[in-house]
Amino acid sequence: MPETIYGVIMAGGSGTRFWPMSRGETPKQLLRLLSDETLLEGTLRRVAPLIPLERMLVVAARAHGPRIRELLPGLPADNLLLEPTGRNTAPCIGLAALEARRRDPEAVLAVLPADHFVDDEAEFCSTVAAAARVARNGHLVTVGIRPVRPETGYGYLRLGDILGEESARLVDAFVEKPDLATAVEYLAAGRYLWNSGMFFFSARQILAELQQHLPDLHAALLRIDEAWPGPQREEVLAREYAALQPISIDYGVMEKARGIAALVGRFGWSDVGTWAALREVLPRAAHDTVTVGRVVELDGRGNVLVAERGVVAALGLTNTVVVRAGEAVLVCPRQRAQEVRQVVDALRTLGWDDVL
Amino acid sequence: MPETIYGVIMAGGSGTRFWPMSRGETPKQLLRLLSDETLLEGTLRRVAPLIPLERMLVVAARAHGPRIRELLPGLPADNLLLEPTGRNTAPCIGLAALEARRRDPEAVLAVLPADHFVDDEAEFCSTVAAAARVARNGHLVTVGIRPVRPETGYGYLRLGDILGEESARLVDAFVEKPDLATAVEYLAAGRYLWNSGMFFFSARQILAELQQHLPDLHAALLRIDEAWPGPQREEVLAREYAALQPISIDYGVMEKARGIAALVGRFGWSDVGTWAALREVLPRAAHDTVTVGRVVELDGRGNVLVAERGVVAALGLTNTVVVRAGEAVLVCPRQRAQEVRQVVDALRTLGWDDVL
Numbered sequence: 001m002p003e004t005i006y007g008v009i010m011a012g013g014s015g016t017r018f019w020p021m022s023r024g025e026t027p028k029q030l031l032r033l034l035s036d037e038t039l040l041e042g043t044l045r046r047v048a049p050l051i052p053l054e055r056m057l058v059v060a061a062r063a064h065g066p067r068i069r070e071l072l073p074g075l076p077a078d079n080l081l082l083e084p085t086g087r088n089t090a091p092c093i094g095l096a097a098l099e100a101r102r103r104d105p106e107a108v109l110a111v112l113p114a115d116h117f118v119d120d121e122a123e124f125c126s127t128v129a130a131a132a133r134v135a136r137n138g139h140l141v142t143v144g145i146r147p148v149r150p151e152t153g154y155g156y157l158r159l160g161d162i163l164g165e166e167s168a169r170l171v172d173a174f175v176e177k178p179d180l181a182t183a184v185e186y187l188a189a190g191r192y193l194w195n196s197g198m199f200f201f202s203a204r205q206i207l208a209e210l211q212q213h214l215p216d217l218h219a220a221l222l223r224i225d226e227a228w229p230g231p232q233r234e235e236v237l238a239r240e241y242a243a244l245q246p247i248s249i250d251y252g253v254m255e256k257a258r259g260i261a262a263l264v265g266r267f268g269w270s271d272v273g274t275w276a277a278l279r280e281v282l283p284r285a286a287h288d289t290v291t292v293g294r295v296v297e298l299d300g301r302g303n304v305l306v307a308e309r310g311v312v313a314a315l316g317l318t319n320t321v322v323v324r325a326g327e328a329v330l331v332c333p334r335q336r337a338q339e340v341r342q343v344v345d346a347l348r349t350l351g352w353d354d355v356l
Numbered sequence: 357m358p359e360t361i362y363g364v365i366m367a368g369g370s371g372t373r374f375w376p377m378s379r380g381e382t383p384k385q386l387l388r389l390l391s392d393e394t395l396l397e398g399t400l401r402r403v404a405p406l407i408p409l410e411r412m413l414v415v416a417a418r419a420h421g422p423r424i425r426e427l428l429p430g431l432p433a434d435n436l437l438l439e440p441t442g443r444n445t446a447p448c449i450g451l452a453a454l455e456a457r458r459r460d461p462e463a464v465l466a467v468l469p470a471d472h473f474v475d476d477e478a479e480f481c482s483t484v485a486a487a488a489r490v491a492r493n494g495h496l497v498t499v500g501i502r503p504v505r506p507e508t509g510y511g512y513l514r515l516g517d518i519l520g521e522e523s524a525r526l527v528d529a530f531v532e533k534p535d536l537a538t539a540v541e542y543l544a545a546g547r548y549l550w551n552s553g554m555f556f557f558s559a560r561q562i563l564a565e566l567q568q569h570l571p572d573l574h575a576a577l578l579r580i581d582e583a584w585p586g587p588q589r590e591e592v593l594a595r596e597y598a599a600l601q602p603i604s605i606d607y608g609v610m611e612k613a614r615g616i617a618a619l620v621g622r623f624g625w626s627d628v629g630t631w632a633a634l635r636e637v638l639p640r641a642a643h644d645t646v647t648v649g650r651v652v653e654l655d656g657r658g659n660v661l662v663a664e665r666g667v668v669a670a671l672g673l674t675n676t677v678v679v680r681a682g683e684a685v686l687v688c689p690r691q692r693a694q695e696v697r698q699v700v701d702a703l704r705t706l707g708w709d710d711v712l
Contacts, residue, residue, distance in 0.1 A: 020669070296702045310683030311711045313376070313699045316692040322685065327666030329680045331687055336672040343669045346652045355667045
């Protein structure tokens, strides 16, 4: 019964790894990084054949509410759940599970990050549908992606026994980001998948898991639930969130729960984690370089060159990221793109908030 | 008699090596590259103790006339000689020599590029005064700079016999830009000086040299001179310039004339030929980097980082030039800064004239 599937779009990020394009008011999921649509819009559009906007719950930071309403005019007002402060994914998923359970006690959640890349949308939808079926049968389900390179930027799932449903396997273990040698082993071994951060479970079950593994969070969620339709709702939400410990669903539940199932996603996927990742998801021009906007590259190779405005000219550069956005320019070697947060911290220390 | 010294400021460059800061309307000599004053203003101010504005002749491209008048309100209108098209330094100097000779048949010219760096202004003025004295005695005079590093970006003078005036030496030869091994030899040998591009000679003598070595140019200059005060002046100037071959004073006269004297300039000097040269003339911050404007550098070394507007953030960069100016960004390795012209050519081909 697909009408019990609720989409839960985790759009709470305030990420700085795409500075200077992602600034305070425009986190990554609200950027038009890969095309003319924002990553958030793409996430909803991709799964629309399975889940209409009426059953789509978007969880985001309060500050981004107006911008998201503008981007998603068809989303019912009650389907946008705004968090007063970010507390990582476990509270976000708990909040959405409560909302879905209120609407349908049998609700099955398809929890999807708002800011990822997928390149085969039909295959993606078919995987989501299969994962939801396995979840409806009482499993916590995740989707793993078959590695295509020894990636050190992702966590991995180690596959165990065959589950006997929808080609699903049990997850033997969740594995942290490996070093390069280990990533090469994982790639060769064949039983390791990239952890995509997508999760599928019934609202009832994830709330039970939260009660078991994160009882304080669960109690807070129940207090929020009691106040929900009433006039105290915002006040209770603010108070409870202020007291919550930030914790991810991976660490708080998935790594502790038993009998987790994994489906293999057979579509191209990236979490688009840094500027350097654009090379994995955008077509590469000559010399292995990716360009966005008005860019001139002379005698270069392997660069990521982005001109949100104006022109970027690169002469004799290799494996370098150059981004011009707003009034700022970022330049760094590609392999250091994950350290951009340090630049943002330095700018904050300097008080140059006009470019943050 | 210092009152016979006329300054000739060669401000005709339309250089592209400081793109994106130098664009069509703002060539290098009109940039505030080193301080709050333009290089042109600095050139006039530096020599003002010797040569007042009344005896200063500025030769520039017609297109830059309004901007130069604005920058130099004290310059008499007739002292700004505007060329209809750039024809390199020999025509420029010939034009100024005519003007100076009309005012004073005994005029001695101090020909100075408008866009160089000098760091000891008292020593500089003393050298100019000495060079003018030697020129008044009938020599073509140039100033060479004692090398402080094996520079491959400059031409050199090889010193010959002692002249017996003002510590001057005869110039044995003008030498083209050397390769690094040769530049190291020059540095060790002690008789090679950097060719600073400053020249000193009487108006009478340089016109005689032009007549001997560049008779066509000399004839054209005489036709211009005849028309000069009259109503045909601009028309004749345009016609003659259109037909002139571009040629430098170095190649057209200095390398062919005999008995050229050189004085040693004992001041810090740079022709500030590329973005990379800023490291030679501006104070270096931590890690051997030079910064202009709002710049954040993390874990970098030996960079040239320029933010005309906004912010430039460099993470993990070494020996790299990053310039944000106007709506454009340039990034290149420091040792390729002299190739920026290629970027400008590419932009022109693309038709992106808004950043040129």
